[in-house]
Amino acid sequence: MRAQSSSKVINPDRRQLLRSAAMGIAAAAAASLFPAHLAPAATSDDIHPFRINVPEEALIDLRSRINATRWPEQETVADESQGVQLATLRDLARYWATDYDWRKIEAKLNALPQFITEIDGLDIHFLHVRSRHENALPLIVTHGWPGSIIEQLKIIDPLTNPTAHGASASDAFHIVIPSVPGYGFSGKPATSGWGPSRVARAWVQLMKRLGYTRFVAQGGDIGALISNAMAEQAPPELLGIHTNFPGTIPPDITKALQSGEMPSGLSADEQRAFDQVKDFRAKHFAYAAMMATRPQTLYGLADSPVGLAAWILDHGDGDAQPAAAITSAVLGRTINGHSAGDVTRDDVLDDITLYWLTNTAISAARFYWENKGMSALNAVDISIPAAVSVFPGEIYQAPRSWTERAYRKLIHYNKVDRGGHFAAWEQPQLFAEEVRTGFRPLRKSI
Incomplete structure (x- = not known):
């Protein structure tokens, strides 16, 4: 970050704070925490540097609990149709307890500018990485479940430093990655009401507090719910959104899915999407139904590291998205054509360990209760500019016809060949290329 930046979208009085944090000047005064206790802000507008420092005793306790796991008998089938296979989880647990090193991801996070601020009575943790390129477009990216800010780390450099990744300086972003309330290092809501709409309003307040008067938003999974809510609220500061998990299913299709009827007159793409969602609801939806109705009952996720790992690895049947990539990473092989891509076994354990150390499995699950699950796929009615990327391993491939009806000012739609x-x-x-391309038409607005 440079004090002399001529960016039009950040207020001058924020530059000193941000520059100091990036240079590490404020590290000595940064907040230290375990497992999720956050230093309170002096006033609701204050932004404090933040640092992770997990005591070694907590990691020793984690390994002890893993080693003390009471294992069930082996599954009675030869495949993953009954859930995460015993051999798979035993092998992961052995590696987790003996070879996995939390300190690596802790150091990686601490090398990034992290902050904490209070919004609407709740502490919000976020990464804020500014591009060195002038006139970069401010972007807030929201993670999903069972993801976290760790899910987004690999896109930070491609988006903030595009010239190092074969793109133009004119495609640069200033990137803000917050932890959703109840997740990671953000505060846990003590009362109900922290659903997508409330978080969306908090994100707008966060961006304005950082001095951004024009910005865009991106999200997948529950991050898409939040980004969609921001777009539906349409604050004047929000130029547009990009999502890789669009809400496009029309009301008549939703009704058919609920009743078991077979709709007529669908195109080939629409029929495929209908079949995909029908299959997901029939075979892979149990985890979401549980979290949307009885999240507090999931005490085992707070008490057993291996129970938490199994829930995160296989919130379906192990063969289908959304679990396929992380399960493929753990197994080190492709599952039914679903590759892990760049996700590694350590990536998966970084994420699971973050949930464990912050004890956020249940507080995160409550977000589903706030949103009641499957509405994530239902058609939205968004009139501000929106970009949509459709990945082949997603729960369903949203047809362009449905997408154009849900996102009425569609500025980008692309079916990607991997992911x-x-x-x-x-x-x-x-x-990163999808995000750059999707938002390119909006840059003239800043």
Whole structure:
């Protein structure tokens, strides 16, 4: 970051704070935490540097709990149709307890500018990485479940430093990656009401607090719900959104899915999408139904690291998205054509360990209760500019016909040839190019 930056979208009085954090000047005063206790802001507008420092005792306890796991008997089938196979989870647990090193991801996160601020009575943790390129477009990116800010780390450099990745300086972004309330290092809501709409309003306030008067938003999974909510609220500062998990299913199709009827008059793409969503609801939706109705009952996720790992690895049947990429990474092989892409076994354990150390499995699950699950796929009604990328390993491939009806000012629609539900994690370069292309028409607005 440079004090002399002539960016039109950040207020001068924020530059000193941001520059100091990036240079590490404020590191000595940064907040230290475990497992998720955050230093309170002096006033609701204050922004404080933030640093992760997990005590070694917590990591020793984690390894002890893994080693003390009471294992069930082996599954009675030869495939993954009953869930995560015993041999798979035993092997992962052995590696987690003996070879995995949390300190690597802790150091990686601490090398980035991290901050904490209070919005609407709740502490919000976020990464804020500014591009060195002038007139970069401010972008807020929201992770999904069971993801976290770790899910987005591989796209930071391609988006903030595009010239190092074969793109133009005119495609640069200033990037803000917050932890959703109840996730990671953000505060846990103590009352109900923190659904997509409230988080969307908090994100707008966050961007304005950082001094950004014009910005765009991106999201997949629950991040798409939040980005869609921002677009539906249409604050004047929001230029447009990009999503890789669009809400496009028309009301009549939703009704047919709920009743079991077979709709008529569908195109080939629409029929394929209908079949994909029908299959997902029938075979892979149990995890979402549980979190959308009874999240507090999931005590085992807070008590057993291996139970948490199994839930995150296989919130379906192990063969289908959204679990395929992370399961493929753990197994080190492609599952039914679903590759892990750039996701590694350590990436997966970084994410699971973050949930464990912050004890956020249940607080994160409550977001589903706030949103009631499957509405994530239902058609939105968005009139501000929107870009949509359709990845082949997603839960369903949204047809262009449905997408144009849901996102009425569609500025980009593309079917990508690789990647799945965790697109930024799996295919960071492809994902970054989709974001650059999708938002390119809006740059003249800043």
